Amino acid sequence: MALTFFVEGLSCRVDERCIFFVTGNARKEVEVNAILREANIAPFRVVHVDIDLPELQGPLGDRGALDIARAKCLEASERVGAAVLVEDTSLSFPALGGLPGPYIKWFIDAIGNDGLWRLLETSDDRSAFCQCTLCYSSGPGAEPLLFVGRTDGAIVPPHASSGGGGFGWDAIFVPDGHEVPFAALSLKEKNAISHRARALEKFVAHCKRPLGLSEPPGRAEDA
Numbered sequence: 367m368a369l370t371f372f373v374e375g376l377s378c379r380v381d382e383r384c385i386f387f388v389t390g391n392a393r394k395e396v397e398v399n400a401i402l403r404e405a406n407i408a409p410f411r412v413v414h415v416d417i418d419l420p421e422l423q424g425p426l427g428d429r430g431a432l433d434i435a436r437a438k439c440l441e442a443s444e445r446v447g448a449a450v451l452v453e454d455t456s457l458s459f460p461a462l463g464g465l466p467g468p469y470i471k472w473f474i475d476a477i478g479n480d481g482l483w484r485l486l487e488t489s490d491d492r493s494a495f496c497q498c499t500l501c502y503s504s505g506p507g508a509e510p511l512l513f514v515g516r517t518d519g520a521i522v523p524p525h526a527s528s529g530g531g532g533f534g535w536d537a538i539f540v541p542d543g544h545e546v547p548f549a550a551l552s553l554k555e556k557n558a559i560s561h562r563a564r565a566l567e568k569f570v571a572h573c574k575r576p577l578g579l580s581e582p583p584g585r586a587e588d589a
């Protein structure tokens with residue numbers, strides 16, 4: 367049965383097969399929808415809800431990233447009152463002990479891609495990895511499930527040959543096995559190897575798992 371849902375002043379027509387993808391970032395939504403369309407996880411339909419969720423501060427590293435995504439997910443499911451999907455993306459530089467990590471958004475705001483490049487310019491180790499921590503809750507009060515995807519690469523200076531596509535730090539991140547940054551790849555090419563696609567792949571596998579083999583409540587899939 368379809369009904370009209372009101373979420374934070376927005377109205378959307380939904381039915382019981384909808385999952386709300388809660389993010390303040392429209393570029394994430396474009397990628398998530400493109401990846402899930404390819405994955406063909408019917409009968410689910412993903413509906414974008416534009417809320418910039420508050421983000422926890424905590425230690426760097428895997429536990430910190432999981433805690434941030436889990437807290438976003440709990441808040442989103444309470445605010446939306448339905449099944450929600452959220453994600454948190456980090457970009458880590460091993461040469462800097464993992465920074466910026468989950469604080470990448472504030473680093474970009476403060477120093478831009480040029481400043482990020484300058485942080486590693488004089489370092490022998492310009493490796494980096496991006497990580498998407500995707501979190502799904504089946505509704506308010508339900509323990510979120512976590513799905514992590516990672517892509518390794520290196521940081522390069524932002525320059526004209528980046529192609530001008532992409533968003534965020536796409537212009538300075540060259541994924542391993544490629545010569546050019548994410549920003550120079552087509553959406554399809556990026557989605558074939560991205561941190562986001564790898565996390566969604568695990569979520570899709572979870573959605574497609576045979577009935578009766580579901581995880582016990584409260585167990586996180588932080589693979």
Ligand SMILES: O=P(O)(O)OP(=O)(O)OP(=O)(O)OC[C@H]1O[C@@H](n2cnc3c(O)ncnc32)[C@H](O)[C@@H]1O
Nearest residue numbers: 389390391418419454455470471474533534535536
């Ligand atoms: O509302 P949410 O979903 O939190 O959206 P956000 O833009 O605040 O996103 P994050 O908190 O996950 O912060 C990640 C930062 O990295 C950027 N980012 C996220 N995914 C990216 C990608 O695939 N390529 C390049 N930059 C990305 C994004 O623009 C942010 O500046």
Ligand SMILES: [Mg+2]
Nearest residue numbers: 390419421471
């Ligand atoms: Mg955010």
